[in-house]
Amino acid sequence: MERKIQLTDSKSLLRKILMGAGSLVLFSASVLLLNLDLATFVSRAKEAGSVLQHFLQLDLTDLAEIMSELFLSVTIAFAALIGGTLFSLIFAVFGAENITPHRYLSYFIKGFISIIRAIPSLVWILMIVASMGFGTISGLIGLIFPTVGYLGKSFISSIEEVPEDVIEAMKATGASKIQIITEGVFPCVSNMFLSWIAIRVESNVAESISLGIVGAGGIGTLLTRAIGSYDYPKISTIILMIFVTMLALEIVVNRIKTVTK
Amino acid sequence: MKGPLLKITNLSKRYDGNKIALKNITLEIQPKEFVVIIGPSGAGKSTLIRCLNQLVKPSEGEIIFDGEDISKAKGKKLRQLRGKIGMIFQHYNLISRTNVLKNVLNGKLGSVPFWVSTFGLYSQEDRLQAYNLLKTVGLQDSLYQQAKDLSGGQMQRVGICRALMQEPSLILADEPIASLDPKSSEVVMDYLKKVTEERDLTCIVNLHQVEVAKKYATRIIGVREGEIVFDGTSEELSEDIIKNIYHLPEKKQEVILPVPGFVAEGEAVYE
Numbered sequence: 001m002e003r004k005i006q007l008t009d010s011k012s013l014l015r016k017i018l019m020g021a022g023s024l025v026l027f028s029a030s031v032l033l034l035n036l037d038l039a040t041f042v043s044r045a046k047e048a049g050s051v052l053q054h055f056l057q058l059d060l061t062d063l064a065e066i067m068s069e070l071f072l073s074v075t076i077a078f079a080a081l082i083g084g085t086l087f088s089l090i091f092a093v094f095g096a097e098n099i100t101p102h103r104y105l106s107y108f109i110k111g112f113i114s115i116i117r118a119i120p121s122l123v124w125i126l127m128i129v130a131s132m133g134f135g136t137i138s139g140l141i142g143l144i145f146p147t148v149g150y151l152g153k154s155f156i157s158s159i160e161e162v163p164e165d166v167i168e169a170m171k172a173t174g175a176s177k178i179q180i181i182t183e184g185v186f187p188c189v190s191n192m193f194l195s196w197i198a199i200r201v202e203s204n205v206a207e208s209i210s211l212g213i214v215g216a217g218g219i220g221t222l223l224t225r226a227i228g229s230y231d232y233p234k235i236s237t238i239i240l241m242i243f244v245t246m247l248a249l250e251i252v253v254n255r256i257k258t259v260t261k
Numbered sequence: 262m263k264g265p266l267l268k269i270t271n272l273s274k275r276y277d278g279n280k281i282a283l284k285n286i287t288l289e290i291q292p293k294e295f296v297v298i299i300g301p302s303g304a305g306k307s308t309l310i311r312c313l314n315q316l317v318k319p320s321e322g323e324i325i326f327d328g329e330d331i332s333k334a335k336g337k338k339l340r341q342l343r344g345k346i347g348m349i350f351q352h353y354n355l356i357s358r359t360n361v362l363k364n365v366l367n368g369k370l371g372s373v374p375f376w377v378s379t380f381g382l383y384s385q386e387d388r389l390q391a392y393n394l395l396k397t398v399g400l401q402d403s404l405y406q407q408a409k410d411l412s413g414g415q416m417q418r419v420g421i422c423r424a425l426m427q428e429p430s431l432i433l434a435d436e437p438i439a440s441l442d443p444k445s446s447e448v449v450m451d452y453l454k455k456v457t458e459e460r461d462l463t464c465i466v467n468l469h470q471v472e473v474a475k476k477y478a479t480r481i482i483g484v485r486e487g488e489i490v491f492d493g494t495s496e497e498l499s500e501d502i503i504k505n506i507y508h509l510p511e512k513k514q515e516v517i518l519p520v521p522g523f524v525a526e527g528e529a530v531y532e
C-alpha cells in the first residue's frame with residue numbers, strides 16, 4: 001500500500017499560508033495608502049541614465065572644504081562618544097542592580113535610559129537644535145543622548161552579569177564599595193566595555209553625518225547644500241569621501257574588536 | 262589573647278522568612294583550632310560559615326569575634342573586622358582577567374586606601390609579601406599569569422595566598438576542595454594545614470569528605486538540619502555518629518547521579 005509522507009504537518013503548513021497571505025495584504029494596503037505616483041516614476045526613469053552620468057563625475061575643487069567638514073563630523077562623533085562614555089560609566093556604576101547604592105536609584109537610572117532609547121537619535125538632535133539653535137554644540141549635545149542610551153544600557157547589563165562570586169570575594173577581604181568596583185567589577189567588564197565603545201564608534205560617525213543634514217554642522221550640512229543646488233559632481237565627491245571614511249573606521253573597529261576578544 | 266577567638270551565641274538564620282537554615286547555634290572556637298564542619302547537603306554549613314563574616318546576615322544571635330560583636334558591626338567597622346578574617350571559596354572566586362600577583366594583593370584591600378589599589382601603588386613590602394606567599398605554595402613562577410589560565414588546584418592556592426595576605430587571625434574555607442581532583446585536593450589541604458599551623462591561625466573549613474576531615478581536623482563539628490549534632494575529635498567520630506549526621510529520617514536522601522568520567526570500564530565515556 002502506498003502512503004504519502006508530507007514534509008510538514010498540516011498545522012504548520014496552514015500557518016505558513018496564513019502568514020504569506022497576511023504579508024501580501026499588508027503590502028498591498030501600504031502601497032495603496034501611500035498613493036504612489038507610479039506614472040511620474042516611470043516617466044522619470046527614462047532620465048535615470050543621464051542622472052547617473054552626472055553622478056559619475058567628481059568635483060575635486062572643494063576637496064579641502066569637504067575634508068575639513070568631514071573632519072568636523074568625525075570630531076563631533078568622537079567628542080560625543082567620549083562624553084557619552086563618561087556619563088554612561090557613572091550611570092552604570094549607580095544603575096547596575098548588583099552594585100547600586102540603592103535599588104530605587106537603579107530603577108530610576110534604568111527608566112531614564114529607556115526613555116532616552118525610546119526616542120530616536122534624530123529626534124533628540126532636532127529637539128536640541130530647536131532649543132539651542134544650529135551649530136556644532138547642538139550636534140555634540142544631541143549626539144550624546146543616543147550614545148548614553150546605547151552605552152549606558154550595555155554597560156549596565158555587562159556589570160549585572162559579573163558573577164556574585166567576585167563581589168562576595170572582594171567583600172570578604174574588607175574591601176570598600178569603591179574597591180569592589182575598581183578591583184572586582186572593572187577588570188571583569190573592561191574588555192566588554194571596550195568592544196561596546198568600538199561598536200558605537202561607527203554609529204556615532206554615521207549619526208554625526210546625518211545630523212549635519214538637519215543643521216547641526218559638519219559634512220551633512222555641506223551635502224544638503226550640494227543636493228539643494230543639484231551639484232551632482234560635488235554630491236558624488238562627498239558621498240565617496242563618506243564611504244571611504246566609514247570603510248576605514250569599520251576596518252579599525254574590527255581590529256579593536258578582535259584584539260579585545 | 263585569652264579566651265575564645267570566636268563566641269557564637271544562639272545564632273539563627275531564616276532565609277526570606279522561609280525555611281530555617283540555622284537553629285540556635287551556640288559555639289566557642291579557641292585560637293589555633295582547625296575545625297572541620299561536616300554534614301549533608303543543605304544542612305546549613307555554608308550559611309554558618311558565611312554568617313561569621315556577615316556575607317549572610319544572621320536573623321538572630323550574637324557573634325563575638327576577637328572581642329567585638331561582628332553581627333552588629335556596620336560600614337567601616339565591619340570592613341575592618343572582615344579584614345581580619347580570610348575566606349577561601351569552593352569556586353576560588355578569583356578575578357579571572359587579573360594576574361596572580363594582583364589577585365593575591367587584593368587581600369590587602371581592607372587595609373589600604375582605594376587609590377593604592379586603583380593605581381597599583383602597593384608598597385614594595387606588600388609586593389614582596391605576596392611573592393613570598395606564592396612561593397610557599399609553589400607558584401612563584403606564575404606571578405603574571407592571568408588567573409583564568411591556571412588549573413583549579415593552582416587557583417585555590419592563589420585563593421589561600423589572598424586570604425593570608427590579609428594577615429588574618431581566622432580563616433574560613435567553604436568547601437575548598439569540592440571542585441578539585443583527589444591529588445590537587447591533597448595538595449591544597451596540606452598547604453592550608455601547613456600555613457595555618459606556621460602562623461598560629463584558627464581555621465574553620467566546610468568539607469563533605471569525612472575521611473579528609475578526620476585527617477586534618479583538630480575538632481569536627483557535625484551539622485544536620487541547622488543544628489549541631491556532633492562536636493568532638495576525629496577519634497570520637499565513630500561510624501554510628503557519621504551515620505547519624507548524614508541520616509535524614511523523614512526526607513528521602515538525594516539521589517547521587519554518577520559523575521561523567523567516573524564510569525566503570527566498558528561503559529560509554531562522555532566527552
Ligand SMILES: Nc1ncnc2c1ncn2[C@@H]1O[C@H](COP(=O)(O)OP(=O)(O)OP(=O)(O)O)[C@@H](O)[C@H]1O
Pocket residue numbers: 276277280281282300301302303304305306307308309469
Ligand atoms: N540565599 C538563599 N536563599 C534561600 N535559601 C537558602 C539560601 N542559601 C541557602 N539556603 C537554604 O538554606 C539551607 C542551608 O543551606 P546551606 O547552603 O547553608 O547548606 P550547606 O550545608 O552548605 O549545603 P551544601 O553541602 O549543599 O553546600 C538549605 O535548605 C538551602 O536551601
Ligand SMILES: [Mg+2]
Pocket residue numbers: 306307308436
Ligand atoms: Mg555549602
